[in-house]
Amino acid sequence: MSRTTLVVPAQHVGSLEVPSQALDDASPVVVWLNAPTDGFCGSGRMAVPLAARSVKSAGRFLLEFRLRPFIGWLVFAAYTVMSDGYMRGLLSSVPQVVLAAALGGWLTFASNRPRQLPYRTHVGDVVVPRVHADTARRWVESNPNVRTTDDPVARPQxxxxxxxxxxxxxxxxxxxxxxxxxxxxxxxxxxxxxxxxxxxxxxxxxxxxxxxxxxxxxxxxxx
Missing domain, CATH: 1.20.5 (Single alpha-helices involved in coiled-coils or other helix-helix interfaces)
Known part of the structure; x- marks a missing residue:
């Protein structure tokens, strides 16, 4: 499956026309996500279409949750504390088992998370990685200022x-x-x-x- 990266120049983000075609598999059956684009400190979001099955397996709430990157670390930290307490005989095994299940669920989510979520680079452009080639072509047709690239682009920070x-x-x-x-x-x-x-x-x-x-x-x- 051919994939490419979409780059939306900063000055054209506000006027972007997004085709109703899934970024991940070019399916016409999509779910629109109001995805955060500039990390946990910003407020920018972009409405993007993803395949319904991808959103269902990954969880819409988590995909739209701006503080998502912190969840795994918080669960891991809590699990570490509980495990240490259990090994020292200070806590029962119940909290450890519960947090282990939560950590396993989070890892499952992370493995199912679509890679086509947009992000804003430190120079202001919005990047959408690993887009299906057919969908990328429609984006460029609808937005002449949007470009595709197979070369590395800027990071968020x-x-x-x-x-x-x-x-x-x-x-x-x-x-x-x-x-x-x-x-x-x-x-x-x-x-x-x-x-x-x-x-x-x-x-x-x-x-x-x-x-x-x-x-x-x-x-x-x-x-």
């Missing part, structure tokens, strides 16, 4: 943003790990898994300071 956050995550995880390793108490496996997860997140964030496409295996879409 400037490189400095990722540099700062990667530094915070990496130094924070290393600092916490060093402290825990030398405080004289045995730590639970859950705590070490959490520290490792933060470190890996820091590495991933650091890679985003590089231009998209600089590393061959990068997907070249919002992250």
């Amino acid at each position: 400037p490189p400095l943003f990722y540099a700062v956050w990667s530094t915070v995550l990496l130094l924070g995880s290393i600092g916490v790990g060093t402290y825990l390793a030398n405080d004289g108490r045995e730590q639970s496996l859950a705590i070490w898994v959490a520290v490792a997860a933060v470190f890996v997140s820091g590495v991933r964030t650091a890679l985003k300071t590089l231009p998209l496409g600089y590393i061959r295996w990068e997907p070249g879409e919002q992250s």
Whole structure:
């Protein structure tokens, strides 16, 4: 299946005409999502059509929820705390099981999330990644200023943003790990898994300071 990336120039976002054809599979049976485009700090949204089955499997509310990226981390943090409490004999296994189920559900949602959700780059353009070629052609026909590209495009945030956050995550995880390793108490496996997860997140964030496409295996879409 041929796919491409749509780029909507910042000055033409307000006058965009969106065809009623699914971005993900070109189906005429669509559900219109009022998708956030500029992260949890902004207020921008764009109405985009996705296949009804895609929206059903991923959950419309979560797809339209602006704070969606935080949910997984919050559930993971709560699970870590509960697991640590259980391993130390301070809590029963019930909260741990409930949060494990919630975390599993979140991971299932993440794997089903359509990749065609739009995002605004740090230069103001709106990018819609991995669009079905037939749908992309209709967008360009309806909006001459919209272009398609198979080349990497700008990320949602400037490189400095990722540099700062990667530094915070990496130094924070290393600092916490060093402290825990030398405080004289045995730590639970859950705590070490959490520290490792933060470190890996820091590495991933650091890679985003590089231009998209600089590393061959990068997907070249919002992250």
